[in-house]
Amino acid sequence: MARRCGERLAGGLARRAGIRVAVACAAVLIAAGCGETDHGSASVRVLTHRDFHLPADALEAFTEETGIEVIVFREDTPDDVINLLERSRAHPVADVVVGIDTLDLQHIIDGSLTEPYVPLAPGPLVDDLAVDDHALTPVSYIDACLNYLPSFYVVPDRRIDELPDAELVPPPVPSGLDALWDPAHAGTAVIPDPATARMGVYLLVALERRYPERGDDETTPWPQVLDQMLRWDVELAPSWEIATFERFAGGEPPPARPISQDDPDPVTLASLSGRRPMTWGTTGLPSVFAEYQPGLPPALDIAVVTDDCVRIGFYAGVVADAQNASLGGRLIDAIGEPLFQFGISDRFGSRPARSDIVSTPAWTEFGVAVHPYRPDPAYVGANWKQWQLTWSQVVRNFSTGPPPPEPEITVTLP
Known part of the structure; x- marks a missing residue:
């Protein structure tokens, strides 16, 4: 079922890092759940939107290291992500949400749409990106x-x-x-x-x-x-x-x-x-x-x-009452690790939330502080x-x- 609803990002499909999943497919996820794939291996469901880039190589490395497959589905806009989280409160369609920005940060917190999670080994963060009570974890930012x-x-x-x-x-x-x-x-x-x-x-x-x-x-x-x-x-x-x-x-x-x-x-x-x-x-x-x-x-x-x-920050969080919250927490840990952080730069020219990550050669030469x-x-x-x-x-x-x-x-x- 999960194979039909999401895109496997491990095992050679890294070049297609995530697709948008229709609401009908989300409904199937609600009914069937995606805690396990067709072969019974553990999986974690990630909800994001088309403007947010997830580094495929980091997700593939996460799967190889943990055995947890990542199933990504995308909505068109951040508003669509928020609406889907609210409509599926009773039966969350995802375990992790990624790409929440500063505009919707307070909405997520006030609506308790995520649950607090403290990464196991948090790195040093760029100033003013941290969120009180760890309701969301900083991923990246743009200026x-x-x-x-x-x-x-x-x-x-x-x-x-x-x-x-x-x-x-x-x-x-x-x-x-x-x-x-x-x-x-x-x-x-x-x-x-x-x-x-x-x-x-x-x-x-x-x-x-x-x-x-x-x-x-x-x-x-x-x-x-x-x-x-x-x-x-x-x-x-x-x-x-x-x-x-x-x-x-x-x-x-x-x-x-x-x-x-x-x-x-x-x-x-x-x-x-x-x-x-x-x-x-x-x-x-x-x-x-x-x-x-x-x-x-x-x-x-x-x-x-x-x-x-x-400055606009982008965040990830474990979805409240998620079916696989513990696996979602492990992915949040990985998102804060150097491999993911180094690969986070996308078509907007975003920067990693960690302040100790070395810039890419293009950023070192042409990025502006x-x-x-x-x-x-x-x-x-x-x-x-x-x-x-x-x-x-x-x-x-x-x-x-x-x-x-x-x-x-x-x-x-x-």
């Missing part, structure tokens, strides 16, 4: 921030007696979230829409911190900032993948090349052919793109804006869905209202 293409912001070299071409003079390098509602920058940016993309919600958390909706009279609230962003032509993409890999990168990694004023072909919006040189991503995005290159490139045309970043905002899980957990509704209302009102005025852009020549 979400703005990314940009440095080549776009290079000022073309010119002779001292030559007048600059205003169309080729770029805006200054973005320095923070202010760039998103600056008319000189906004038309160069594409961001994941918080209404449809989890990465966009992380941007919304950063905006609320920088421009609180109910702040003092001297701070512009983020709904007004959003209105200005839309007026100056910030593009909203329905997903992080589209924003990053299509509209920002153009379907291929940014070229591996040095960034220099000596480039004979200045990078402009026209030369980017519809791509946009600024997006919302992570500090690990340069290392993600480096992995697409043959070997480590000498330079990479992607950089990180180090201000206004926000920042001092991010660490949101309070209780505060963001209680408010992010309301912020999401407000965002959608502002976007809807803008799209149905009168056309915005043309932006006035002042170019400051060097």
Whole structure:
């Protein structure tokens, strides 16, 4: 039964690390249970979502060492994971849940959807990731921030007696979230829409911190900032993948090349052919793109804006009243071990929760360390869905209202 409901990640199938299991299959798991596989060996069921990466080699090593097979099934979104946990409280569909983020951390705790578990040999953790009472165990984190293409912001070299071409003079390098509602920058940016993309919600958390909706009279609230962003032509993409890999990168990694004023072909919006040189991503995005290159490139045309970043943690836990809670605890132990932690980096460019894990070569060369905002899980957990509704209302009102005025852009020549 388990063989039909999940995907075996041991025994040579590591390359297919987890699939999404339909609700109908989850119902079968509820009825039949997955404590043992067809051959009677022990198994542990893992529930996650499509945005979270589980290192297949670490799971395979866990099975080889313990004899416990790992059956992974995925829901589409983190919300789907939470909903399934709540609907299956009486008969849990999984023993372990992985990929809970800061937005839903307090929801899991308040709903007692996991049970406390203290790993047998916990390693040193990155600051502020630990959870009180061990309701969840930190797995990884990202520092979400703005990314940009440095080549776009290079000022073309010119002779001292030559007048600059205003169309080729770029805006200054973005320095923070202010760039998103600056008319000189906004038309160069594409961001994941918080209404449809989890990465966009992380941007919304950063905006609320920088421009609180109910702040003092001297701070512009983020709904007004959003209105200005839309007026100056910030593009909203329905997903992080589209924003990053299509509209920002153009379907291929940014070229591996040095960034220099000596480039004979200045990078402009026209030369980017519809791509946009600024997006919302992570500090690990340069290392993600480096992995697409043959070997480590000498330079990479992607950089990180180090201000206004926000840290998002990802967690795992033993599901409350799980059929195989003890086996789930053994998997939680393995998740905290170096092999799993070293392999946790995924397409977001996430980092291991343990602070003593050596970075991958791509991270060592291209990863960027920042001092991010660490949101309070209780505060963001209680408010992010309301912020999401407000965002959608502002976007809807803008799209149905009168056309915005043309932006006035002042170019400051060097």
